[in-house]
Amino acid sequence: MDNCLFCKIAGGEIDAEMIYSDEQLMAIKDINPQAPTHLLIIPKKHISTLMNIEVSDKELMGSVFTLAKSLAQENDLEVSGFRLVLNCGSGAGQSVFHIHFHLLGGRPMKWPPG
Numbered sequence: 001m002d003n004c005l006f007c008k009i010a011g012g013e014i015d016a017e018m019i020y021s022d023e024q025l026m027a028i029k030d031i032n033p034q035a036p037t038h039l040l041i042i043p044k045k046h047i048s049t050l051m052n053i054e055v056s057d058k059e060l061m062g063s064v065f066t067l068a069k070s071l072a073q074e075n076d077l078e079v080s081g082f083r084l085v086l087n088c089g090s091g092a093g094q095s096v097f098h099i100h101f102h103l104l105g106g107r108p109m110k111w112p113p114g
């Protein structure tokens with residue numbers, strides 16, 4: 001989609017610190033990290049928000065979780081724990097309207113989140 005930051009990163013038009021990439025998914029380092037590990041897991045298909053997923057996206061969305069598991073292992077977060085966060089809508093803090101999950105770890109986490 002034109003004018004979408006994460007589509008542009010997926011298409012190589014804008015640089016990012018790419019941690020993982022396959023046909024369907026990419027993982028990049030967040031430019032403004034909120035924890036020692038702060039990665040973004042991003043389906044390459046343009047889907048604006050969680051409210052725009054379809055039944056046909058089931059496998060794609062499922063693969064986010066297996067990638068999150070591998071990245072958590074690679075970053076030694078299995079024992080300390082980590083968060084996988086999806087902000088849906090501006091009221092929840094979503095600022096980039098291309099679906100993505102934040103993988104956050106490496107520091108203690110509080111609940112409830114802010």
Ligand code: AMP
Nearest residue numbers: 016028029030031032087093094095096
């Ligand atoms: P959200 O607020 O949930 O939509 O998350 C968007 C995230 O994208 C924020 O944590 C930003 O710091 C991050 N971000 C914005 N621009 C870039 C970029 N060019 N490269 C990597 N991360 C970015």
Ligand code: ZN
Nearest residue numbers: 004007046098
């Ligand atoms: Zn997009």
